[in-house]
Amino acid sequence: MQQADVIVIGSGIGGLVAGALLARYGKQVLLCESHTIAGGAVHGFSRQGFHFDSGASFYCGLSDPNSLNPLRQVLAVLGETIPAIPYDPFGHYHFPDATLPIYGDSEKYRAAIAAITPQGATEFAQLEKRFLSLYEGLRAIPTLALRSDLNLIPTLIRYFPSLLKLLPNLGLIQSSVGALMDQTIRDPWVRRLIDLECFLLSGLKAHGTIAPEVAFMFGERSRSVIDYPIGGSAAIVDALIRGFKKWGGQLRLGTHVEQILVEATIVKGVRLRNGETLNAPIVISNATIWDTYTHLLQPSDVPTAYRQSALATPTVDSFMHLHLGIRADGLEALTGHHVVVHDADQDITEPGNTCMISIPSVWDKSLAPPGHHGVHAYTLEPYEGWMRDEQYELKKRSRSHSLFRALERVIPDIRQRIVLELIGTPLTHARYLRRHQGTYGAAIAAGTGLFPSCHTPISGLYRVGDSTTPGIGVPAVAASGILCANTLVHPKQTLELLKLL
Ligand SMILES: Cc1cc2nc3c(=O)[nH]c(=O)nc-3n(C[C@H](O)[C@H](O)[C@H](O)COP(=O)(O)OP(=O)(O)OC[C@H]3O[C@@H](n4cnc5c(N)ncnc54)[C@H](O)[C@@H]3O)c2cc1C
Structure with missing residues (x-):
């Protein structure tokens, strides 16, 4: 007996977005979360009257309808909002020799850099200009329109006039931030600053981080709003769950998936830790690439070379x-x-x-x-040694x-x-976030490879989250959920949703 059209394993932002969008498209979705609290790296927890974020807390564009944040687009079509408090500066970076306020307001940010290094501020302005031009180009196509199959081509053709705006920046899309920095910035102080901005985002320095990721961050910070959700990061999770349930989605907390069931390279469903079997023609794993291919699948389910290369994906600590x-x-x-x-x-x-x-x-x-x-x-x-x-x-x-x-x-x-x-410790992180070695995510440096897509060698099995494209961070994993959900429906259904933006 089929329990759902789609089973999603894990309620990280990737799993919640994929599940909620598919529910919005009319699919019967069952989401199984191992933890008793939903949200993965964005879950909140309380002790003695303090409400803490377990991980993420830097956000942009939550309360701005013009933001490019994919999460915002998903919430819009679910009919949900997240009340958030705007603030600026984004934060203070304390280096051994100086403290720098990081303003969203570009002029204030440049002035703060100029107070430390006037030449560096001039060079920084050139880099910022290139990032902002790429950000404006990205505006051409809403993330909500994107998908991970050949139907992407007619979608892109529909946006052809706007796509032309991206043309001048085509080279930047595959470039690393480091390559851009080498062209524009000599000042060692500002180079370290850019390395730090990249590290905070991707876990890698400028030469390992792709330019669109940082362009998106600079753009959102300066053109949209820096804001924090009222009620903490958990409020983001709550809004997605509200939207998911409103459109008929079913969430089971404290429900650990032990095994993805596969027969002759076709997914059949999942087996839970309590022995229960749930059947569905589509299963989406929000567990990391390492957890999916080590614990959730049998080695014989996927070709050996594919499995080995997936498991060899490098990790951030x-x-x-x-x-x-x-x-x-x-x-x-x-x-x-x-x-x-x-x-x-x-x-x-x-x-x-x-x-x-x-x-x-x-x-x-x-x-x-x-x-x-x-x-x-x-x-x-590092996880090792703990x-x-x-x-x-x-x-x-x-x-x-x-x-x-x-x-x-x-x-x-x-x-x-x-x-x-x-x-x-890393053991706490691995335990409560159910993540392989408690890793922050995949350390796929720019130029060394691409984050894998949502597809797997198993028919009906898909993956979302920060070890799929576009990568780490709440906006990125929301995008991964969109790419996967859209791939599973007819483009016409996506066009209908886009009318709501
Ligand atoms: C300390 C920290 C700070 C961060 N700060 C920011 C920030 O400020 N801004 C930002 O944008 N990003 C930040 N990030 C990154 C961002 O939070 C993550 O990239 C993103 O939330 C990961 O989402 P995900 O969908 O990949 O899944 P995860 O959050 O990893 O969730 C996966 C879910 O799957 C569940 N699961 C796993 N295996 C099973 C199973 N077998 N059965 C059932 N359920 C299972 C897990 O319990 C978990 O709930 C931060 C991350 C960390 C760790």
Whole structure:
């Protein structure tokens, strides 16, 4: 018996977007999430009155109808919105020698750079101009129109006049940010800044990051709005779930899929950890590429060479996390996002050297008890070597030291303010996000390969999420969900939805 038209494994943003759009297209969709909380790397959790983000917290365009954010386009056709609080600057980047406010407002951003390096600011302006021209070109086709099959061609032809705008930037689309930077920027301070901006986005520096990804970020920051969802990142997940259910989707939390069932290279459904079998002609895996091909499929389900090459996809490291509840007295001037680079002589990608800090209760007071702030700080940490043995607690404390040091740069007496302290390791990350080795995602550097599409060698089995094209980050995984959902319906159905934008 068939339980659904489509089974989605995982409620990360990729899985939720694919599931919700397919429900919107009229398919019967069943979404199985292993965790009791939906959202994957965007899920929120609460402790002692503090509401924390588990991962993502930097967003743009959530509350702007003109934003190019694919998530926004999906919410529009689902009939959902996310109330969000706009703010600027985006964050403060604290280098050993200077602190730079990162404004969405281009002029203010350039002026802040000019206060440190006037020549660097001039060079930066040239790079920014190229990014913004690419961003404006990207406006030509809404992401919601895109798909991952040959029907993309008639879709593109329909947008032909607008596509012409992209022509001057065609070269940039495949280019790395590093290649552009080499043409425009000599100033070492600004080169490090660009490396950092790329690293925060893709987990790789400028030469590993593709230009459209950063063009999108610069464009959204300066042409749309930097905003934070009221209720925290969980509000994004809630909005997608509301839309999904409104269009008939069924969500089962605490439902771990043990196996994707395949017969003669055709997908048949899934088997859950509790032994239950669910049948469907289409299964979409939002688990990572490594989890899908290691745990969810049998080695014999896919050609050996394909499996080996999928599993050889390089990974970005995992993370150390700190979630703190702190007293907020005297912190009235505190801002919400900070990035601290400890040592100028060390690479910014070195675990512990670059620390990200997010204090969203600065914008939304309901996220912490009165008079308090909730803090999330994280830094890269390799998974290898971590074990829950007798050394675990000691190692946890020692490896979180760089995060405390980073926080002291922003709130010098932070240690005296702590009322709640949670330290997470790569093991925590892998466990709660159900991700292979707790990885941030695939480290596919620009020029070395492309992120795989939603297709697999198994008929009826598709993949979405940050180890498929276009890559890591909430807007990107939302796009991956769109590409997959559209591929599974007739282009005419997509055209109908586009009328709603
Ligand atoms: C610390 C951190 C900070 C970040 N900051 C930002 C940011 O500020 N802005 C931004 O845009 N992006 C940010 N990102 C990146 C972004 O959050 C991710 O790229 C994106 O959310 C990943 O979404 P996904 O759809 O690939 O799936 P995931 O979020 O990985 O979700 C996959 C889901 O599948 C479920 N699952 C896996 N296996 C099974 C199974 N067998 N059965 C059932 N369910 C299963 C998991 O439980 C999980 O819920 C951040 C990421 C991290 C980790």
